[in-house]
Structures are given as C-alpha cells and as structure tokens.
Amino acid sequence: RKEVEQDPGPFNVPEGATVAFNCTYSNSASQSFFWYRQDCRKEPKLLMSVYSSGNEDGRFTAQLNRASQYISLLIRDSKLSDSATYLCVVRRTDSWGKLQFGAGTQVVVTP
C-alpha cells in the first residue's frame, strides 16, 4: 500500500465552480502536511501547509483529519490558471528531510 494515496482524477471543473478532493496517508507518525502544485513537466511548488485546525489561503482551504488520516483541499471560484496537478505531501516525525509524495490529483478548469 502506498504511504500517500490520491485520486488521480482528472477533475473537470467549470470556471467559477468549487472542487474538492482528498488524500489519505497510512503512517500515523506523520507530522506535517502540505499541498504542492505541479504544472506539466515543471517543478512542484508549495501551495500551502496544512494545519491541524484547518486553514485558508484565499480561494484555497485545507483540512486535516488525523483520526481518519486524510487531508483535503478545496478550491473555490476556480480559475483557468488553477489547472494543474495537486500533490499531497506528508512528512513523518522520524524523517524530516524525507517527504512522502502522493502521485497527484489532476484538476482541469474549463471555460
């Protein structure tokens, strides 16, 4: 079983709509959680860290559920520029430098 699992999508979203997707992680020693964004054939870029109480950054809202071991990302008022692959990333307590990446969820925002 993969340590971090994501629905690969694609999620086809009309411009202006809301889209949400989850990521599950298997290791309860996971300590830190992030969403990265990766555009086609480019480097991953940090979208936001995910905090225990949930957090919002503009149109993006992230939630963490430690009991069920999943994190979620919600994008409101989708823009064409939101089209990308969203990577769920987990860091374990015992390995600071070793991030565990999900394979990504593809989001396609259509006009």
Added chain:
Amino acid sequence: NAGVMQNPRHLVRRRGQEARLRCSPMKGHSHVYWYRQLPEEGLKFMVYLQKENIIDESGMPKERFSAEFPKEGPSILRIQQVVRGDSAAYFCASSPPPESGANVLTFGAGSRLTVL
C-alpha cells in the same frame, strides 16, 4: 535571489554511460534533497545531504547511484552505467537547516534524463 538551480535541464545518455546532475541550493540554504519522478508517478525521495555529509540516503538504489555535496560547489547526483529505467525527472530541493524552524523545501526546475 536565484532559486534552486539545476543543470543540465535535459540530458540524453546511451545505456552504459554516466550521468551527472548538478544542483546549487538557494542562497542561505545548507541542506539539499534529491527526488526522482518517473512518468505518471509521484516524486520519490532519494537522498538528503548537507555540506560534506549524507544525512539520509535510504531512497538511493544500492548500486550505480551516488550523491555528494562538497564544501565548495554544487551537489552532484551521479548515475553510473545508466539503464533505460533511469529515464526520469530528477528534482533537487533545498532548505535552511531544520533547527532554524524552516518547514518547507524549495524545488529546482529539474533535470530530465533520457536513456536511449
């Protein structure tokens, strides 16, 4: 403030040749990480280094792969006797030391290796 610099961006090698990928961290960053991304897959951790020291190499294949981060110059990921399965995007990331409170890695644009 230049970000993480990787070169070459694209590298083509024939089976059996050597590949050397270089990474210069962001200014002020002392820790370097190498990740590999195979087509249609997520990034996989390979190795974590600080200058002159390998901190965690648990993701490195046992043979043909090595990494270093010398006192002077960039970090280098070296792949000897490349095989087709080594074709991938190799991403380098850097960060300040963990004890600084830094929590985030910054990635370079990647080096895409194609083995013919």
